[in-house]
Structures are given as C-alpha cells and as structure tokens.
Amino acid sequence: MRLSYKIIFRYLSEKFASYSLAFVSLSCLLFFMALLWTVVDNLSVVKIEEAQPTQQESKAGLTVFVNSQLNEQKLKGLVSDLESNKLFKKIEKIDSKDSKDLLVTQFGPDFKDLIQEESMPTVLLGYFKNTNIRRADYQSLLSRLKNDPLILGIDGVIDLNSQSNFLSLSFINWIFSLLIIIFVVATVLIFFVFRSLVENLKTEAGIFHYLGQASWRLFLPLVSIAVALALLSSGAALFMLEYGMQNLLARHLGQFFSSGGALYPLSLQSNLILAAVVLGAALIGVFSCWPAMNRKYEKLF
Amino acid sequence: MDQLLVQLVDVDKEYINNKALEGEAQYKAALSNVSLRLGAGEFVFLTGPSGAGKSTLLKIVLGLLRPTRGQVQTLGKDLAKLNRWQLRKLRSSIGIIFQNHQLLERLNVADNVAVPLLASSLSRKEKRIRVQQSLEMVQMDVFAKQDVRVLSAGEKQRVGIARALVHQPKLILADEPTGNLDPVSARSLIRMLRELRCYQSSVLIATHDMELVRSFGGRVLEIVGGTCSSVLDKKYRKAYNVPQFWREEAARETEL
Numbered sequence: 001m002r003l004s005y006k007i008i009f010r011y012l013s014e015k016f017a018s019y020s021l022a023f024v025s026l027s028c029l030l031f032f033m034a035l036l037w038t039v040v041d042n043l044s045v046v047k048i049e050e051a052q053p054t055q056q057e058s059k060a061g062l063t064v065f066v067n068s069q070l071n072e073q074k075l076k077g078l079v080s081d082l083e084s085n086k087l088f089k090k091i092e093k094i095d096s097k098d099s100k101d102l103l104v105t106q107f108g109p110d111f112k113d114l115i116q117e118e119s120m121p122t123v124l125l126g127y128f129k130n131t132n133i134r135r136a137d138y139q140s141l142l143s144r145l146k147n148d149p150l151i152l153g154i155d156g157v158i159d160l161n162s163q164s165n166f167l168s169l170s171f172i173n174w175i176f177s178l179l180i181i182i183f184v185v186a187t188v189l190i191f192f193v194f195r196s197l198v199e200n201l202k203t204e205a206g207i208f209h210y211l212g213q214a215s216w217r218l219f220l221p222l223v224s225i226a227v228a229l230a231l232l233s234s235g236a237a238l239f240m241l242e243y244g245m246q247n248l249l250a251r252h253l254g255q256f257f258s259s260g261g262a263l264y265p266l267s268l269q270s271n272l273i274l275a276a277v278v279l280g281a282a283l284i285g286v287f288s289c290w291p292a293m294n295r296k297y298e299k300l301f
Numbered sequence: 302m303d304q305l306l307v308q309l310v311d312v313d314k315e316y317i318n319n320k321a322l323e324g325e326a327q328y329k330a331a332l333s334n335v336s337l338r339l340g341a342g343e344f345v346f347l348t349g350p351s352g353a354g355k356s357t358l359l360k361i362v363l364g365l366l367r368p369t370r371g372q373v374q375t376l377g378k379d380l381a382k383l384n385r386w387q388l389r390k391l392r393s394s395i396g397i398i399f400q401n402h403q404l405l406e407r408l409n410v411a412d413n414v415a416v417p418l419l420a421s422s423l424s425r426k427e428k429r430i431r432v433q434q435s436l437e438m439v440q441m442d443v444f445a446k447q448d449v450r451v452l453s454a455g456e457k458q459r460v461g462i463a464r465a466l467v468h469q470p471k472l473i474l475a476d477e478p479t480g481n482l483d484p485v486s487a488r489s490l491i492r493m494l495r496e497l498r499c500y501q502s503s504v505l506i507a508t509h510d511m512e513l514v515r516s517f518g519g520r521v522l523e524i525v526g527g528t529c530s531s532v533l534d535k536k537y538r539k540a541y542n543v544p545q546f547w548r549e550e551a552a553r554e555t556e557l
Contacts, residue, residue, distance in 0.1 A: 003412055003419060010407035207403050210365070211464075212393025213419050300399050301356045301476040 007204055008221035011197070022193040023233055026186060030237035030278050033182045037274060038241065038266055040175055045132040046158055061088075061128040062145070063102075063155040065121040070150060078150050079124065087128055087141055094123040121152050135160065136267060183281055190229070190285025194222055198289045198296065206298035219293050223286055230282035234275040241266070305374070306472045306503050307339035307362055312371030314357055314527075331357040335371070335529040337522065339505060341471065342498050346514045347507040349524035355507040358524065359474050362505070363395065364388035376472060393420060396465030396502070398475035398494075402457040404449045410436070410460050411445040417468045435463040439493060455486035462493060466502075473497065475506045479513060491517055 012019055048061055066078065075093075082091045094102055102123055138158070145154050198205075201218060208218055242265055266274070312335045315328040332354045339345060349355050360366040361373055364380045373380045378391060396417075404413045414432045423431065436442040439459040449457060458478060465473055475494065479487035491513055494504050508514065514521055523530050 003408065003415060006412065007405060007407050203403070204405055204407075207405060207416070210363070210392065210397055210399075210403075211417050212389045212391065212395070213416065214389065217419060300403050301359065 004217045005221045005224075007201075007218070008197075008225065011200065012225070015197075015200075018196075019193070019229075022189065023229055023236075025189055026229060026233035026278065026282075027236045027240070029182050029186045029189070030234050030274060031240055033179055033277070034237055034241045034266065034271075034274050036175055036178060037270055040172070041134060041136060041266060041270065044135045046135055046138045046160060048128055048131050048133060048158070061156060062126040064124040064126060064145065065152040065154070066124060066150060067152055068120055068122050070122065074150065075122065078148075082124065082126060085141060087130075087133055087137055089127045089129040092125040092127070094125060136270075140267075183277055186278060186281040187285045187288075190226060190282050191288045194226060194286045194289045195292060197222060198292050201293075202296055202298045205293060205296070206300050209297045210300050215293050215297075219290060222289070222293075223283070226282040226286035227279065230279045231275065234278045238266070238271055238274065304341040305338055306341055306343075306376055307337065307505070308372075308374040309335055309337040309358075309361070310372040311336055312361060312368045312373060314354070314361060314366065315369045330527050332361070332368070332524075332529075333527045335524075335527075337529060339472075339503055341503055342501045343503045343520060344495050344498055345503075345505050345520045345522060346517070347505060347522045347524065348509060348511065348514055350509060353524040354527045355509075355524055356476055358529070359476055359505070359507055362474060363392055363397070365392075393417060394468065394470055396468070396470035396473035398458075398461050398465045398473065398478045400477035400480040402454075402461040402481075404457055404460060404464075406450055408449065409445070410441060410447050410449055410452070413449055413460055414463045414467050416464060421468065431467050431469075432463075435467040436460075438466060439463045454481050455483070455490070458482060458486070458490060459493075462490070466497070469500070469502075471502060473502055473504045475504065475508075477508055478506060479508060479510055484512070487513060488516070495519075 064082070066075065070078075079091050079093065082088060103120075139160075142154070142157060145151055205215060205218060208215060312332055313330065314332040315330050318325070318327055318329040335354075335358065337358075347355050347358065357366065361368050361380075362375050364373075364375065364383065367381070375391060376394065378387075380388065380391075383391065405416065411429075411432050414435055415428055418428045418431065421428070433442060433445070436445055439462050441456065441459050441463060444452065444456065444460075449460060452460065458481070461478075465475075473494070478494070479490055482490060487510065491506070494506065495517065497504055
C-alpha cells in the first residue's frame with residue numbers, strides 16, 4: 001500500500017499546480033454554496049412579536065412546565081441549562097400561587113378544580129433576547145425542550161406554518177436549484193481532475209494488471225486524496241465565510257436580516273451538512289473514474 | 302518432464318477484424334491449433350517474426366486473453382475455470398519480464414522490485430530481504446535506492462528481472478527481453494535467465510533475435526502464421542540453422 005501512495009504522491013508533486021487549482025475551485029464553489037446557505041438561514045426567521053404581542057416585556061417567549069416533585073438541585077440545574085441557551089435573555093421561576101393563577105389565565109377557570117395544590121407543576125417563563133429568531137434555532141430549541149424528561153410540557157409555541165415567511169417558495173426553490181448546480185459542478189470538477197490522473201497512470205495500472213496486483217491498490221490513494229481535497233476545501237471555505245466575508249456581508253447587507261448588524265453564523269449542523277455535500281461530490285467524482293482505472297490500462301505486450 | 306507448468310492443447314485464438322471490408326473474413330486468426338507442454342526447470346525460446354502470435358501465446362498463458370478454442374493450463378490450473386480474481390492471483394505467482402522493462406518511473410529500484418510482493422503476506426522485513434536477494438542475483442544491489450530514471454537500458458532490464466524473481470516464481474515469461482539491448486548486454490541477460498534453471502524455475506522467452514537463439518540453443522519453439530512447431534536443439538543447430546520465417550524473408554528480399 002505504501003508503494004501505491006508513493007507513486008500517487010510523486011505524481012501529485014509533479015502536477016502540483018493543477019491540483020492546487022482544483023483545490024481553489026472547489027473551495028470557491030463551497031464558499032459560494034455556504035454563502036447562499038447563510039443568507040437563506042438568516043432570512044428564514046420566526047417573528048416572536050408578531051405571534052405574541054401581549055407578552056410581558058414584549059419578548060417573553062415560552063412557558064415551560066416542570067414536575068413539582070423535582071428536587072431543588074435538579075430544578076436549579078434545569079434553569080441554568082435553559083439560561084445558557086443563547087436565545088434566552090432570562091428564565092423566571094413562578095411560585096406556586098402565581099403559577100396557579102397563570103395556568104387559570106391560560107387554560108380557563110375550570111382548570112382550578114382539576115388539579116390539586118400539591119401536584120401543581122412548577123412553571124418557568126423563558127424570555128427571548130431578540131424579537132426575531134432563526135427558524136433553525138427556534139426548532140432546535142423546541143425539540144431540545146420536548147425531549148427533556150424533566151419537562152412536562154411547553155406552552156406559547158409559535159405555529160411556524162401560520163407565520164408569513166420572508167422567503168417566498170419560488171426563491172427557496174431557486175436557491176435549492178443553485179445548490180444542486182453547484183453540487184453537480186463540484187462533482188464534475190473532481191471527476192475531471194481524477195480522470196486526468198487516471199489517464200496519466202495508465203502505465204502503472206498496466207504494470208499492476210500484468211503483475212497480478214489489484215487495481216484498487218492504485219485507486220485507494222486517489223480516494224484518500226479526493227477525501228482530503230474535499231475536507232481541506234470545505235475547511236478553507238467555511239473558515240473564509242466565518243471570519244472573512246461574514247463581516248463584509250453583514251456590513252453591506254446586514255439591514256436586510258433579522259439580526260441587524262451581524263449575521264448569524266452557520267450552525268454546526270449546517271457546516272457539517274455542507275462538508276458532507278462536498279465529500280459526497282468528491283466521492284462520486286472519484287468513484288466515477290473506477291471503470292476507467294480498470295479498463296484503460298496500457299497494453300504492455 | 303515430471304511436472305507440467307504450462308500445457309496448451311489445440312489452442313486457437315481469433316481476433317475480431319474491425320477493419321474487414323465486405324467479403325473479407327470477420328475474424329483474424331492469431332494462433333491456430335497450438336499445442337505446447339512446458340515442464341519444471343525448462344528453458345525455452347519462442348521464436349517467430351513480428352505478428353506471428355508470440356505475444357498472443359504469452360497472454361493466453363498468463364490468462365490475459367481467453368483462447369477461442371482449446372484448453373490452457375498454467376501452473377496446473379485450467380484457466381477456463383478461473384474467474385478474474387483467480388486469474389489475477391495466478392498472474393501474481395508468475396514472473397514477467399517485458400521488452401522495455403516497464404518499471405515504475407516514480408519509484409526507486411528497490412520499490413520497483415517489491416511490486417509483486419504487494420499482496421504477499423510476508424512481513425516488511427522479509428520483503429526487504431527478498432528484494433535485496435533478488436537485486437544481488439542480478440548484481441544491482443548497490444543501486445537499490447537509486448531512482449530508476451537514471452539507470453541505463455541494460456540496468457533497467459536487470460531490475461525488471463529482479464522484479465520477476467522476487468516472489469520466487471516457478472514460471473517466468475519474458476517478452477522480447479533483449480529488444481532494447483546491445484548484443485553484449487543481451488547475451489549476459491539471457492545467460493542470467495538460463496541460470497534460473499538451478500532454482501527449478503521454467504523460463505519461456507519470446508524473441509526474434511535469432512543470433513541469441515543460435516548461440517544459446519536449448520529447446521526452441523517456432524511460431525509462424527499462428528502455428529507452432531517444436532525445433533530440437535541438435536536439429537536446430539544444423540538443419541534449422543536459419544528458421545523457416547527467416548528463409549522466407551530472405552527469399553522475398555532476393556526477389557526484390
């Protein structure tokens with residue numbers, strides 16, 4: 001295996017310029033893809049004020065019901081956990097009497113007779129920092145709260161379907177098509193880069209074939225290089241977006257986004273999806289060269 | 302002949318003639334009715350003019366080509382019954398020497414010699430020892446770390462021989478191994494290959510260098526127009542001093 005890597009790396013060192021160009025092109029494609037993703041992510045928001053205009057302090061968001069049997073330490077832990085969420089400004093615990101009044105206000109006067117005083121749930125009120133929140137962040141918060149075993153239920157959840165979205169469906173479709181085009185271009189780019197490499201390795205492939213050595217021994221280094229190329233270019237593109245162009249974009253187009261001055265960065269999940277997309281493009285591109293690797297070897301006699 | 306390494310029985314090979322005009326045959330015969338037996342430790346020359354079918358025969362023995370008709374056994378295995386992975390495994394146990402050495406230009410001498418050991422289960426140390434031994438056999442051990450690009454044609458061919466020997470094959474096939482060499486290097490190379498008989502390795506050399514065949518003798522097979530005939534050493538040296546195809550070529554030249 002070491003020998004195959006030696007052959008490929010020697011070849012790469014000879015053709016360094018063309019592979020650097022492929023790396024730069026792939027980085028640019030991913031950067032463009034990530035930029036679009038950031039824009040879409042920042043334009044797709046949940047408008048808290050529109051849904052809850054009567055809430056106190058104008059930014060209060062969610063009511064969280066917690067089991068009253070929960071000991072003090074666990075409750076404190078839960079509150080501090082919620083407070084650490086970047087979306088919340090503060091978490092307020094309502095005492096048992098106020099909590100009953102609140103529940104009566106929310107669920108009607110009949111509720112008072114339904115629940116015993118001692119089994120009354122502890123109520124936590126979560127106040128949001130901003131009036132607009134990214135949909136992705138809001139949804140991930142809701143799913144985190146719904147999956148917490150200490151939480152009995154949540155109220156004040158905004159029905160996302162009821163809100164008019166800033167982004168029209170046709171715009172989203174357009175962006176989505178553009179992302180697909182970028183994905184295809186990245187795949188084709190990788191394919192041609194590695195196809196030319198395979199073409200140049202015809203003699204090596206022929207020698208391996210005649211000497212009874214498996215062609216995957218030569219092919220495996222190519223797959224490793226494709227993976228490395230994809231990961232390096234995604235790293236470079238996402239880094240560039242995060243620390244360079246983010247500020248430029250925010251400075252010039254920030255007024256159009258919910259966050260005002262600065263743009264929300266891409267979430268870790270979005271970053272991983274983008275890197276996976278480029279990795280997928282690289283793997284499809286390189287594996288498309290596999291038939292050529294097996295067929296296009298040089299006839300040695 | 303106690304152990305048969307290669308056996309061909311009534312082998313035909315036809316290629317599809319893509320350039321055939323209307324009325325012309327669609328198939329071109331490369332080999333017809335070739336039978337051949339090669340035992341352990343034999344040293345055999347396969348002679349014939351260019352295009353006679355020498356390389357086709359070698360490819361069939363290696364399992365790189367399937368015969369149109371007939372039966373082929375290499376190292377005791379019926380090639381018709383082997384799939385491509387088994388054929389590849391079979392090839393990896395045969396030593397192959399090419400006309401123009403076919404070394405991997407991006408590797409050094411030792412790495413080139415180690416290529417047939419890629420799939421072997423030997424440890425790294427054992428592989429290194431085998432490579433060293435093979436290079437010593439062809440007197441190229443001092444060049445082990447040398448880039449193959451700086452070697453002369455003769456040195457490259459010796460490295461090619463070391464590569465063919467490194468996995469200690471029972472059968473070595475050489476296709477025009479002296480094609481790019483001067484007469485002195487060519488003779489020393491053939492002498493080297495003939496010495497492999499001591500290791501019970503059989504060597505089949507395809508060549509059209511009749512001077513070499515004449516000076517080394519041994520068992521000679523002649524392929525002309527796809528048919529193979531055996532020429533006994535003694536008979537060859539006297540009656541077949543000039544083989545059939547040479548006589549025909551000479552006659553044509555005289556006519557011209």
